[in-house]
Amino acid sequence: MDFVAVQTDDWIEKLKCASCGNYLSYFPIHTTFSNKNICGRCRTPPENTIRNEIYELVSQQIRFPCRYMSEGCFTKLSPEGTPHHENQCTFKDLKCPTHDFTSCKAKVSYWDFITHCQLKHGDLFLKNGQFEIYLTWSQNSYHLLEHNNQLFIVRKKFRVEDSLFHISVTLSERSDHAVWPYKVRLSCGTAEMAVKGNTKVGVEKIFLNSLISQKGKASKITGRVFLMRKASGPEAVKDERNVFLARGFPSTSSRVGEGSMSSRSPERGNLGKMAMERNKYRSLFYDRNQK
Numbered sequence: 001m002d003f004v005a006v007q008t009d010d011w012i013e014k015l016k017c018a019s020c021g022n023y024l025s026y027f028p029i030h031t032t033f034s035n036k037n038i039c040g041r042c043r044t045p046p047e048n049t050i051r052n053e054i055y056e057l058v059s060q061q062i063r064f065p066c067r068y069m070s071e072g073c074f075t076k077l078s079p080e081g082t083p084h085h086e087n088q089c090t091f092k093d094l095k096c097p098t099h100d101f102t103s104c105k106a107k108v109s110y111w112d113f114i115t116h117c118q119l120k121h122g123d124l125f126l127k128n129g130q131f132e133i134y135l136t137w138s139q140n141s142y143h144l145l146e147h148n149n150q151l152f153i154v155r156k157k158f159r160v161e162d163s164l165f166h167i168s169v170t171l172s173e174r175s176d177h178a179v180w181p182y183k184v185r186l187s188c189g190t191a192e193m194a195v196k197g198n199t200k201v202g203v204e205k206i207f208l209n210s211l212i213s214q215k216g217k218a219s220k221i222t223g224r225v226f227l228m229r230k231a232s233g234p235e236a237v238k239d240e241r242n243v244f245l246a247r248g249f250p251s252t253s254s255r256v257g258e259g260s261m262s263s264r265s266p267e268r269g270n271l272g273k274m275a276m277e278r279n280k281y282r283s284l285f286y287d288r289n290q291k
Contacts, residue, residue: 025064129225
C-alpha cells in the first residue's frame with residue numbers, strides 16, 4: 001500500500017485535464033484523437049473524442065485532491081465522490097446570487113455569501129417574507145429571503161391586464177439543495193387566500209380576480225412567504241400537475257365578514273378549463289434572463 005501511495009503522489013500531477021487543467025477525477029473522461037484527456041467538467045465535441053473507459057476503471061482506486069486545494073481544501077476523494085464534493089465544497093468562490101438580475105459581478109466565498117448580499121444588496125431582502133403587489137401596473141421583480149442560514153431567491157411577476165400573478169421561490173447556489181416547502185399568503189382588506197409550493201416545482205401562478213373583487217377598487221395586495229421545514233425522501237418532489245390540482249382555488253362564497261377566504265378543490269367539470277388556462281399561460285413563466 002505504501003508503494004501504491006508513493007506512485008500515486010508521483011504521477012497524479014500528470015493526470016490533469018487538457019482543457020481546464022483540473023484533475024481527471026470528474027467522469028466521464030474523453031480522449032481526443034491527439035491523445036489529450038478531457039474531464040467531465042468540460043464540454044467535449046462527441047465527434048472528436050472517445051470515452052476513456054479503461055482510465056475511468058483504473059482511476060477509481062486513486063484519491064484525488066479537491067480542485068479547490070489552492071483555496072484551502074485538503075480533502076482527497078475518489079472520482080465517485082468528486083462531483084458532489086465539488087458542488088458543496090465550502091472553499092470555492094461563488095457568483096453573487098443576484099448576477100442574473102443586477103450588475104453585480106462579484107465572486108464571494110461560501111462563508112461570506114450571505115454577508116455580501118446583506119451589505120451590497122440589502123434593499124432586495126424581504127423583511128419577514130413580506131411584499132406588496134400594486135394593482136395599477138405590471139411588475140417583474142426579484143428579491144432575496146434568508147431562512148435558517150439558507151438564501152432563497154423570490155421572483156414575482158404581475159400582469160395587470162388579467163390580474164395574473166406569478167411567484168417562485170428557489171434556492172441559491174450556496175444553499176443545501178434540499179426541497180423546501182413554502183406557503184404564499186395574500187390578503188386584500190379582510191379577504192385572504194393562500195397557495196402552497198416547494199422549491200423544486202417552479203413557478204406558482206395565481207389569478208387575483210376573486211381576491212380583488214372582495215375589496216372593490218383596491219390599489220394593492222399584501223403578501224408574505226412562509227418557508228417551512230425542508231422535505232426529504234420520495235415525498236420531497238411532487239410533479240407540477242399534482243401540486244397545481246391539489247392546492248385549491250378561492251371560493252366565490254367566501255365569508256369575508258369573518259376575515260378569511262375559504263378554498264375548495266376544483267370540480268371535475270372545471271378540469272378541462274383549468275388545463276386550457278394552464279397551457280395558455282405557460283409561456284408567461286419566468287425567464288431567468290428577463291429583466
